[in-house]
Amino acid sequence: MKTTDIPPADDERIPALRTDRVPVVRKTAAPADTKREGTVLNVFSHGVLIIWAIMVVLPLLWAVMTSFKTDRAIFTSPWSLPDALHFENWSRAWTQAHMSDYFLNTVLVVGGSLVGTLLFGSMAAYVLARFEFPGNRFLYFLFIGGMSFPIILALVPLFYVMQNMALLNTIHGLILVYIAYSLPFTVFFLTAFFRTLPTSVAEAAFIDGASHTRTFFQVMLPMAKPGLISVGIFNFLGQWNQYLLPTVLNTDPDQKVLSQGLVQLAVSQGYKGDWSGLFAGLVMAMLPVLAAYVVFQRQVVAGLTAGAVK
């Protein structure tokens, strides 16, 4: 298992990088012979980028458009614009998929588990990354080994663990399970990240009399913000779309989460042919996340940027 070791940071590759982190824009003009190459490249890159953008956007626009059509029109003329805006699809999906309730449940579950995942994940990762103690390696591999466990295998035994602890069909029970299943990747990611942080700041804080705990919360955690943002996004997406765990552990109709509502719509279209309702439901589920991304994308990208090259 030694080979799977995560190598520490990359200082040795290009020594200049560590000391010179701030991008410097030089005022020198570029050599002239590369100019034409630049233009060709520019045209080519724009072409590729635009084509991919179209390939991404078209299916989504089509889904939005389809959510306003009748079921008959979806199949008979899938590419034409709707004859009228059939808002009844939306109201049907809203009531049938209980979007409003499910949305609130999802926000609660994902919000709670995201905070928990980041807190507990960073605590474990910090200890594993920065402290030598017997069993460190073992625990580390125990955690990252979890990335490769297929969740589907654990469902039935997990159901009984939850039942015996009276956590079945509860929001807090679901939060705990989400946290537990998000820990492997979070620990994997953050351990690598904490190893790259300079040790001097923590040592200085420690010498100043701060406890380990205070050093962690007041010094290390703020320094780790970019890493936390990156792994937070990974986890948010995973938890928002998770549906195997809630399907088994959360069957109470009042507590269901959005992904369950969508799967319910998706399955039932196979029997009822309610495609328009399905598309309305999926657009409804898609828009808030898209909106959140567009609003926060500056912060997301900034967080990722600071964290990407250490």
Add this chain to the structure above:
Amino acid sequence: MGSTSAQSNEGGLGRRDLIKRSAAVGLISVPAMGFLSACASGGGTSNDQVEKGVKSEKNPLGVNESAELDFVLFDGGFGQQYAKDAIKLFEANYPKAKVKFTPTQKITTELQPRFNGGTPPDLIDNSGAEQMDMGVLVGQKQLTDLTPLLDAPSIDDPSKKVRDTLRPGIVEMGQFDGEPCWMLNYAYTVYGVWYSQKALDSLDAKYPETWDEMLAVCEKAKKKDIAPWTYAGKHPYYLPFSLYPMIGKVGGREVLDAIDNLEPKAWEHPAVKACFEAYYELFKKGYILQGTPGLDHIQSQTAWTEGKALFLPNGSWVENEAAKTMPADFGLAVSAPTGLDSSDKLPFGTIWAAGGEPFIVPAKAKNPEAAMEQLRIMLSEASSKSFTQSVKSLSALNGGTTGIELSPGLKSGVAALEKAGTNVVNPRLQDWYVALQKEKIGVAGIGEMMAGRATPAETIKKIQKFADEAAKDPNIKHYKHQ
């Protein structure tokens, strides 16, 4: 988290401290593990059934009038309204009893843990893509025998037993080995070749009785740019809905029984070969809608309701399922499958009809009497009529259609059943050996042949091999026609 701040800590943590601490952790974790291992796979033996009620004329099954009934329904093509209506009737009869009603599409995912824990619901509509394997449930003695229900008096006519009010085959389908009846199929499905009467009329044709006539009609349709056939290419196990009864018509019931019994060489019978070759001809002559192998059931049904294709092998649920895209003047009709010629063993009209939508009562149900009473209510004429009207399907109750307006497809289905008389076949592969029927014979066998990627001879060889493997597989419970 901040556990370090509580105590003062001089001189750091020595080795002895560490050992003490890890011992303490050990002490805590040992009982925790013991507690956890008790959770391993549930209780299992807790069988605290509710007290039985007093039997009376109004309550022949002895339902406890104040106990809860836990009812899980597959919320699929038939929706949940019919069950809700029947629950209302139950609650009217037993005002103190509560019904906990859970519609779901994920039958196995939701119920598997409850079966394991010995706390299954009382009544389950075990249907859909995640249907629990009936063979396993019966084999592992997880179900309650429904004989008390069958012997209870019917709601409409107390002088008759429930079993005498059911359509032929319903009780037999519930019997897997011997007398006990483990499931009750509530719906009654007519399988066959579905078409639009309007489209057939426009070709100036009538439904063909022999294969030569079939090919002639196909040629006419093709000339008018209508594909003669389509089917659910992604679920090719829809093809047997017309292919199996055709085999039965050509070679007699024994051929189908041999197939069900997984007898060696059952598939090598000449009737099977002749029917496979007939269907393969549809492909060879280009009579199948372009792209059919990539269509799912909804997509193929839509192509068909749009008039792009003429014939579609399907079951009577198609009327409800395709209602949204079916034009009002479609003239939905079903016919028994076309045979080969006059030398066929059974007459034209031989059709596949059988129960569907199996309801079961688990062996560990807390309130089996109420579950059976709920089924008894559903088998009353009033409930059956409301089911037929709302979901356009026949129910297991024989008759029960008088005095209500039948939809075109349903009317055609009833007529087809009348024409068939006793020539109703009921192949059992799809209940007994789900994986064999759908994935192996359906997708890997017939599906590949109809897409033109295997010849009939190759396909028969392949299917026979699948059947032989299933017959030998000790992990599968085997059944035989009685």
Add this chain to the structure above:
Amino acid sequence: MQHGKYRFIVGFLVVPLALYALFVIWPFIQSIYYSLTDWSGLSPEFGFVGLDNYTRLLDDEIFWKSLQHSLTFAVVLPLVTVGFALFLAFMLNVGGRRRKGAAVTGVRGSSFYKIVYFFPQVLSIVIVALLFQFAYNPNSGAINSFLRAVGLGSVQPDWLGDPDLALICVMIVLVWSTVGFFVVLFSAGMASIPRDFYEAALLDGANRFTTFFRITLPLLWDTVQSGWIYMGILALGAESFAVVQIMTVGPSGGGPDYSTIVMPLYVYQKAFRDGQAAYATTIGVALLLVTLAFAAVVMKLGRRERLEF
């Protein structure tokens, strides 16, 4: 530094470890135990059968097919997704027209592209699979309609209905839905590479493509490796399961003729359809080993690569 160290370590590890042991490790240990039994999944009774399920696995043709497809996914999907994402990210950040004062620039509107490319990532994979099912419809779907429109009416593949194409169709969907995330991740990394490096390399006579291999890739290597592992695990696990189950031919996917069966789907079918939960966990154990091997190989390769720079 020794001051209260162990108490701190224990204090910080106890909650995460307890959660993890209780909800992840313990259920998995139980399910591995089930692989040694004949448990059906539908009743609490079962008997111990030793390694019978494992010997059965060796003779199971469908298992080998699913293994082969899963391995294909684990190799091809990260390669294509990460490679294509790197390409797009490089275009976004370095492909721009030279502007005054900077040797390399991003294309105009790069932040717009970054927003757009991320869209599929916010969709549940279930929905993505349903959308593409419409596109692949051989009769009235987008792709065949497009082919007809450009005069290729004779080329009308069955897509998911064709055993030679179905697996590729599935992989395209997975690439489509995941590439955007990596574009954003990698371009964030590229944006923080000092421009000086590029300028120095360009002055040395390198063109932009060689700068990619000499500067961009080595500096991004850690991120690429994390992304590689993340993608491989998605490809071996939940994502491939959902897409195959929803899109492909058969009662619960995997067809035509087992041409798209993958390991997690086979686990699901055995456990939730065939009532053979013990055998399902056996396949799951095999999947576990494959995933572990995948992670080990990537990390090992990543290491060797590092030494070259």
